[in-house]
Amino acid sequence: MATGFAGFPPETLKFLRQLKRNNNREWFLANKDTYEKKVKAPMMDLVIALGGAMQNFAPELIVDPKRALFRIYRDTRFSKDKRPYKTHISALFAPRGVPKLSGASLYFHIEPAEVIVAGGVYGPDSATLRVLRQHVAAHWEDLLAITNRKDFKKLFGSIEGDQLKRPPLGFPPDHAAIDLLRHKQFYVSAKEKPSLAGGTRLFPWILTQFAAMMPLIRFLNAPLISKKL
Numbered sequence: 001m002a003t004g005f006a007g008f009p010p011e012t013l014k015f016l017r018q019l020k021r022n023n024n025r026e027w028f029l030a031n032k033d034t035y036e037k038k039v040k041a042p043m044m045d046l047v048i049a050l051g052g053a054m055q056n057f058a059p060e061l062i063v064d065p066k067r068a069l070f071r072i073y074r075d076t077r078f079s080k081d082k083r084p085y086k087t088h089i090s091a092l093f094a095p096r097g098v099p100k101l102s103g104a105s106l107y108f109h110i111e112p113a114e115v116i117v118a119g120g121v122y123g124p125d126s127a128t129l130r131v132l133r134q135h136v137a138a139h140w141e142d143l144l145a146i147t148n149r150k151d152f153k154k155l156f157g158s159i160e161g162d163q164l165k166r167p168p169l170g171f172p173p174d175h176a177a178i179d180l181l182r183h184k185q186f187y188v189s190a191k192e193k194p195s196l197a198g199g200t201r202l203f204p205w206i207l208t209q210f211a212a213m214m215p216l217i218r219f220l221n222a223p224l225i226s227k228k229l
Contacts, residue, residue: 005049005203008110011038013194016087017112023083035072043089043110044069049203050210054093054106057211060221061093061106068093087111093210095217097225102128104186104220106210110197117206119213120159120187121220128224133168133181135223140177146215152188155212161185186220188213 015034019027028035044065051063062068068091076082090109094100101123108117124132136143146152147159163182167173171181190209196202 004200005042005046007199007202008042008046008197009038010198012042012089012110013112013197015039016089016110019085020087020112023085023087025084028085039089040072043091046203047091050091050206051093053203053207054210058093058106058214058217060095061217062096063093065091067100095221095225098221103224104217106213106217108206110194112194114194115192115196115202116189117191117209117213118187118189119210119217120161120185122161122185122187124185129184131223132186132220133171135220136177136180136186137171137175139219140175140180143177143180143216143219146219152212152215155190155209156188158188159183159216160187160189186216188216 011034015031015038018031022028047063047065047068051065051068054061054063070086070090070092072086072089074081074084074086076084088109088111090107092100092105092107094105095103097103102121102125104119104121106117106119107122108115121128121132159180162184163179164184166182167175167178168181171178175181192205196205
């Protein structure tokens with residue numbers, strides 16, 4: 001198994017920039033060989049390398065590249081935006097025992113403008129969100145112990161995500177963690193310049209962010225895995 005990643009070739013970001021300007025099936029098919037060799041193949045190598053290294057600090061996450069790697073094809077069935085292709089490449093490492101997009105996961109993507117890593121729960125359904133809020137309400141001090149650490153705050157700041165303007169139904173407005181309970185999403189993220197993608201610093205940078213996110217990931221997944229949502 002790979003133990004490192006040398007970086008994406010220059011053609012990767014060039015392809016994604018051109019795809020943004022030519023987001024149509026004809027252009028993509030004419031340049032599909034470049035996509036397969038210069039975008040998808042190195043992305044697969046990176047996912048495999050990350051999966052191997054993550055066994056040291058996140059063995060509960062699924063690292064199979066076939067499950068982690070997102071397709072470049074957009075689902076346009078319910079979208080007004082009918083452009084057929086994403087202009088970034090991305091992967092998500094989800095926890096075992098929870099549906100892929102329900103649990104707290106680690107995510108990263110590469111695009112021409114930036115490199116992004118994120119960790120947490122981004123789009124929970126109503127049942128999942130209710131369980132998460134109940135967990136936060138009962139264990140908010142444990143959550144703050146994670147997010148208030150100096151190293152955590154230096155890397156990520158605070159928990160991100162959309163919030164309700166008012167306290168959620170069923171939770172007292174004077175709860176000590178009401179600001180957290182108003183969240184509809186629970187995640188943190190970090191960004192770097194796109195030039196990072198082309199060198200050897202990308203791999204250790206992603207691993208550093210992922211390792212720092214894992215206490216939050218485990219906190220959020222604890223009630224979801226136990227309830228098997």
